[in-house]
Amino acid sequence: MEFFIDTANLDEIREAKAYGLIDGVTTNPTLMAREKDDWRSIAKAVCAEVDGPVSLEVVGLTAEEMVAEAKALVAFGSNVVVKIPMIPEGLKAVRSLSDEGIHTNVTLVFSPLQALLAAKAGATYVSPFVGRLDGIAQDGMQLVHDILTIFNNYGFATKVLVASVRHPRHVVDAATMGAHVVTVPFNVLMSFAKHPLTDAGLETFLADWKKVTGKE
Ligand code: E4P
Numbered sequence: 001m002e003f004f005i006d007t008a009n010l011d012e013i014r015e016a017k018a019y020g021l022i023d024g025v026t027t028n029p030t031l032m033a034r035e036k037d038d039w040r041s042i043a044k045a046v047c048a049e050v051d052g053p054v055s056l057e058v059v060g061l062t063a064e065e066m067v068a069e070a071k072a073l074v075a076f077g078s079n080v081v082v083k084i085p086m087i088p089e090g091l092k093a094v095r096s097l098s099d100e101g102i103h104t105n106v107t108l109v110f111s112p113l114q115a116l117l118a119a120k121a122g123a124t125y126v127s128p129f130v131g132r133l134d135g136i137a138q139d140g141m142q143l144v145h146d147i148l149t150i151f152n153n154y155g156f157a158t159k160v161l162v163a164s165v166r167h168p169r170h171v172v173d174a175a176t177m178g179a180h181v182v183t184v185p186f187n188v189l190m191s192f193a194k195h196p197l198t199d200a201g202l203e204t205f206l207a208d209w210k211k212v213t214g215k216e
Pocket of ligand 1: 006026027028107127129131163164165183
């Protein structure tokens with residue numbers, strides 16, 4: 001399973017990279033807006049920092065605008081994946097970019113049929129937003145399960161990138177289902193390593209070791 005970090009913050013990306021945990025990065029206009037620097041310099045720096053795929057999102061609403069933006073975005077690095085919203089014009093853009101060999105990530109996916117359409121259009125990734133569905137009392141992980149079943153039934157190469165992750169349970173469920181990628185915010189990623197029994201056990205070991213060295 002691949003881990004992407006869901007941030008445009010270079011410090012977070014560098015720290016997560018130091019743990020050896022990062023296979024790629026996803027950004028979006030909201031994440032870019034949280035940063036102080038110009039989005040272009042952030043995009044360039046993130047692409048240079050990370051070996052794996054970096055999703056950068058278009059903001060145009062017509063296929064022509066999206067394709068033109070995509071062609072500008074791929075100039076930031078050979079690892080750019082163009083994020084396209086799951087709207088009908090977006091599907092046209094995905095088809096055209098896919099035909100040109102440009103990788104795409106279809107974002108804001110909230111139904112199995114949207115994912116199926118994106119896969120048929122040639123998307124490299126589809127991003128079901130599980131946390132936002134849970135937030136309206138629907139079942140985000142059921143959506144992931146349905147998409148994986150459909151893709152497996154028909155042998156689609158499109159990868160399922162679980163997005164809008166809110167807590168470690170989403171990741172455990174995604175891994176159990178066999179989702180290809182999860183993208184997680186930095187704080188969620190860091191929380192995976194923590195367990196109260198690990199901390200308590202370590203405290204006991206260190207206290208007991210003091211008894212051993214106290215005898216020397
Ligand atoms: C995915 O690529 C998106 O950037 C992200 O997961 C959105 O999640 P949110 O619901 O936390 O904004």
